[in-house]
Amino acid sequence: MHFNILTIFPEMFPGTLGAGVVGRAHDRGIWTYKVINIRDCAINNYGSVDDEQFGGGAGMVMRPDVLGAALDSIENPGKIIYFSPRGPTLNQKMVREFAGDPDGVYTLLCGRYEGIDQRVIDMYNMTELSIGDYILSGGEIAAQVFVDSCVRVMDNVLGGGADATASESFEIGGLEWPLYTRPSVWRGQSVPEVLLSGHHGNIERWRKQQSDDITLERRPDLIKEK
DSSP: OEEEEEESOGGGOSGGGGSHHHHHHHHTTSOEEEEEEGGGGOSSTTOOOEEEOTTOOSSEEEOHHHHHHHHHTOSOOOEEEEEOTTSOBOOHHHHHHHTTOTTOEEEEEOOOTTEEOHHHHHHTTOEEEBSSSSOOSSSHHHHHHHHHHHHTTSTTTSTTTTHHHHTSTTTTSSOOOOOOOSOSEETTEEOOHHHHSOOHHHHHHHHHHHHHHHHHHHOHHHHHHO
């Protein structure tokens, strides 16, 4: 899988993507990326990539001629994603769909300022995508979230194969149950006895009940989606 990343801050990459299982997957060639500095296509020697809004209003807008030139410099852009609060919120089902093609190509446009000219979105048939109901300074963090979430579910990235992600939150239709490890008693707190029983049936029932209770309390919307 390959990612083209358009940004005015190329120094922000690989960032978190260079560490952990995702970083190791990159070193093994499971995924690749290329960072394109949007300022290389700036309209003047000052590196300007934005201008005032037509119609007035606070905040600058990234220019279509600059972004168009940056996009046209990519030989194979694949599917173009623009991170925007107007898009649907990324969820695990969508991640699985994006990661479904190990040879897929995605171009990730990291906006800045107030946003980008609408004509660029329309001309390149971009997919707008949000990572949550909040505003970031730019799309770079969102791009890292997107890449990380897609790469980690690809084959041969996490140890344990498909089982490594099968019991995680959202994969199980709700939130994950509480997790425990050694020591069995820590600062006067004991691990639930059922987890030490060795009775797999009881353990599975306990985990499901815990998952259902936590999901109902914290994310009842997930239950409605089932």
